[in-house]
Amino acid sequence: MQLPRGWYVLAASHEVKSGKPLSLRVLGRDLVFWRNEGKLVVMADRCPHRSASLSLGRLRQGCIECPFHGFRFSAEGDCKHIPETGKGAENLKVEVLACVERHGFIWHYYGSAAPSGEPPWFEELGAETGLVYSERCHTWPMHITRCVENQLDYAHLPFVHANTIGGNLDVSRAVEFELNAETIKFYPGGKKAPVSGISFIFPAFWRLAIVPGRFMQMIAFVPVDDNETRIYLRGYQNFVTLPLLADLFGMLVQAQNSVILNQDRTVVLSQKPANVMHAGDEILYQSDRGIAHFRKLWAAGLASN
Ligand code: FES
């Protein structure tokens, strides 16, 4: 899969339980996620002996054991044990992906260059704000670029979401954009302020301030492959923070989010071509300035990778 370099979420931390390997397709690859004494390991889900999926195996003595012939591989990807020799083997190696866990997500820096600094984060969603969140993951059979663009598009709101969130938005009103090399920000129907409107950190991280500082939505877009994207949608709020009530409130927020996302999904899945890098004949308008900028950044990111 071709992607611009940058930080991508691969999965949510809570999905990788201790003692149990997890198979996930991400970045166009089959990967296995597991924990060695709590520490996360992400590696190619393919045994270098005869290509069985390691994720079908079990965890033994700090290693993942292939389900086919029992070869064991360490957290560093080294073969430590072959049953028929009773020894390891230096020529059998599994590729390990460097990942970090931050804010409940597993992040990987994709690209030929070394990662620069820490994964991105929206300060306004930090733990110190007192906001609590609910999370739901949606899988769309669509290229990541169309999924991101949908969240950078406000002109669809009165049409796609006429009976939910979009009824009152006047798309002819001027919207202020702030576009730079890392971020896309804009303020549809609202006043510009540090924590307001929509903010996107390239290449795949988005948030919306519904009630700034009190009720916000965040999305991490996870590129599965050219035909699929996972959308981790979190609703942050501080109206209801008592644990059980917050869970209940979170369920209501996510139920509403699912209705809204399903409205998007029908239209977005109809867009062709799926990868916007092949959509050179589309005519963009004023409201598409964020999208035009996203395409520019995506193309430049692909070229420099
Ligand atoms: S295929 Fe994995 S041990 Fe043989």
Ligand SMILES: [Fe+2]
């Ligand atoms: Fe939408």
